[in-house]
Amino acid sequence: MIFKSASIFTLPLLLFSTLILLTSAAPSAHPNNDVIPPEILLEIDTMIRASMERQHVPAFGVALVKGDATYAKTYGLRDVENNLPADGNTLFGIGSLSKAFAALVVTRTLRDLHPEMGEAVLDTPIATLAPSFNLTLGDRYRSEQVTFRDLLAHRVCALQELSGLLSQAYEGKEDFYFRYRYAPEECSFRNGMAYSNALIALSGEIVAHMVNSTYEELLTQLLNDLGMTGTTWIRASDDHNNMMHRAVPYIWKEGSLKRYNTELLKMIAPIFGGGGMLSCVNDMVKYIQLYARNGKIGDNQVIPEDVMKWMTTISNTDYSGSTKTMDNPDTTLDISVGYGLALFSGIFDGWRRIGHGGYMPPFQSSFYSYPDLGISIFVTSNGPGPLLESEGIKTEIFYLLSGLTKPREIPKIQPDHTMQHELSYYTGGKFTNPKPTKTSVSKSQIQITLDQAVGSYGSGFNGEMNITIRTNSVGIPQLYWSYGRMAEGWLVQIAPNRFVLTKWASDFWMIYWATGIGFGAIEINFLDIDTLQYSEIGLVFSTNFKKGLKLDDLPVIPWQPDSCGK
Numbered sequence: 001m002i003f004k005s006a007s008i009f010t011l012p013l014l015l016f017s018t019l020i021l022l023t024s025a026a027p028s029a030h031p032n033n034d035v036i037p038p039e040i041l042l043e044i045d046t047m048i049r050a051s052m053e054r055q056h057v058p059a060f061g062v063a064l065v066k067g068d069a070t071y072a073k074t075y076g077l078r079d080v081e082n083n084l085p086a087d088g089n090t091l092f093g094i095g096s097l098s099k100a101f102a103a104l105v106v107t108r109t110l111r112d113l114h115p116e117m118g119e120a121v122l123d124t125p126i127a128t129l130a131p132s133f134n135l136t137l138g139d140r141y142r143s144e145q146v147t148f149r150d151l152l153a154h155r156v157c158a159l160q161e162l163s164g165l166l167s168q169a170y171e172g173k174e175d176f177y178f179r180y181r182y183a184p185e186e187c188s189f190r191n192g193m194a195y196s197n198a199l200i201a202l203s204g205e206i207v208a209h210m211v212n213s214t215y216e217e218l219l220t221q222l223l224n225d226l227g228m229t230g231t232t233w234i235r236a237s238d239d240h241n242n243m244m245h246r247a248v249p250y251i252w253k254e255g256s257l258k259r260y261n262t263e264l265l266k267m268i269a270p271i272f273g274g275g276g277m278l279s280c281v282n283d284m285v286k287y288i289q290l291y292a293r294n295g296k297i298g299d300n301q302v303i304p305e306d307v308m309k310w311m312t313t314i315s316n317t318d319y320s321g322s323t324k325t326m327d328n329p330d331t332t333l334d335i336s337v338g339y340g341l342a343l344f345s346g347i348f349d350g351w352r353r354i355g356h357g358g359y360m361p362p363f364q365s366s367f368y369s370y371p372d373l374g375i376s377i378f379v380t381s382n383g384p385g386p387l388l389e390s391e392g393i394k395t396e397i398f399y400l401l402s403g404l405t406k407p408r409e410i411p412k413i414q415p416d417h418t419m420q421h422e423l424s425y426y427t428g429g430k431f432t433n434p435k436p437t438k439t440s441v442s443k444s445q446i447q448i449t450l451d452q453a454v455g456s457y458g459s460g461f462n463g464e465m466n467i468t469i470r471t472n473s474v475g476i477p478q479l480y481w482s483y484g485r486m487a488e489g490w491l492v493q494i495a496p497n498r499f500v501l502t503k504w505a506s507d508f509w510m511i512y513w514a515t516g517i518g519f520g521a522i523e524i525n526f527l528d529i530d531t532l533q534y535s536e537i538g539l540v541f542s543t544n545f546k547k548g549l550k551l552d553d554l555p556v557i558p559w560q561p562d563s564c565g566k
């Protein structure tokens, strides 16, 4: 028996202030399976409340599917200062959970456009399917051969965007996508997993171009078809803190909750398809049914079964996890096998599991589905920090919902498969995704004077930063650095060629703080008089910046006309 038998649903027990319960009106094929037993919900409730208190979580949302039963509930405050409670329509940043929406838009659009091709449409070069899009990547081979499966399963293996994304160094989506042609190779084509928010979003732009539409329009159609009418996305024009239903994000600092600067959320606006959606538990409880019920919401087959199969078929390997060993023969299987189309696929305690984490600092969300058990679990919060414990909650909920016996030894929180690619560049203390271009800053003996450091520095891929001299608060001239729309602060020279940021002049540090790594250590390291290397927390995620370099100085086609590759 997989499920504990459901007892009579007793409403009074469940009437907490913000309870939302959705039950299918249609008669159920599994009469014992259309409610989640109240004593189970009570256990989940107690667990969530305790975890929120331990971690100072301002608002938390949970959505559950078990067979025909669905359940959604929120806790806490969506705006602490104004004492506004979260409810079923409260919008949380779902981060990288947005990616599978892009994949759904892409797959169902392609299936409608080329029904004769079947799944092969995913493996046909975009240059063939959409020649007028003029897709241009770092070399001729990728530009001509890249497919939708490559984009949606992180198989392009170009360096991931990070530094320019965070600081908002891009002028908009065209600028963002254009610059991707200057991204260096991270691994050989189709031979690794180089996580990329922008390339997922780009896949949505390409199908929109193919049907003479916009990604915004195609996504809106999908959301309407799924009944997710409250769901929206982060836009550059948002006034997030004063918008309907929005959960205000918080960080935890000096013993209290502090409002996160919501301008920082706009990093994702140009490529929102890769991580900028905002959703609520009332909507997500519909979405997660798709995965537990093979494309159905209630009794409606909203997404065709073949599209569901395309989504969840493993398209890239990403093996990691814990298996039994001689030292630890009692461990529970917890394996990430690979990546489908914007979804991780793996095995937990013997059961097939698909899902994804989502991290738009400081919002943290996560979704797991166990299709063979008919179970889906979604959790979300508006901060205040790396909620590694939410992983434990998902595992506890899994055993409670399934009625399976919890093994003696549940795998430790690490590795957290759905979370390891969140934002997706770091989660908690792990600032290891994407892979840095260099694991340490380069050594150089060059002597740079303050005057020599002053200038505008550009990178084809990562945008532009400026160094100027300003008079500081004690009346002394000091180097001042600014990068993109959001990052600026004061530099101090610590070696003949090295400068470190000693004081932020913007709220940019909040991004690092939210992940639990302090204020973030920024360093500028001159490799020669015109070239600087930018590092964050001792790691280099960007290409080098050249003095005076402008985007217009670079060739539009970044390879030689007669070359077969670069």
Ligand SMILES: *[C@@H]1O[C@H](CO)[C@@H](O)[C@H](O)[C@H]1NC(C)=O
Pocket (backbone or CB within 6 Å): 132, 133, 134
């Ligand atoms: C692709 O290139 C052609 C020829 O240069 C141009 O006419 C067309 O507008 C380009 N398409 C896009 C989407 O930029």
Ligand SMILES: *[C@@H]1O[C@H](CO)[C@@H](O)[C@H](O)[C@H]1NC(C)=O
Pocket (backbone or CB within 6 Å): 210, 211, 212
């Ligand atoms: C998009 O517009 C072009 C040019 O007007 C047309 O040739 C093409 O058939 C249209 N495609 C679709 C899917 O409507």
Ligand SMILES: *[C@@H]1O[C@H](CO)[C@@H](O)[C@H](O)[C@H]1NC(C)=O
Pocket (backbone or CB within 6 Å): 456, 464, 465, 466, 482, 483, 484, 485
């Ligand atoms: C850098 O300086 C240029 C020229 O003064 C200016 O246009 C640009 O906005 C500045 N960029 C940043 C990131 O401050």
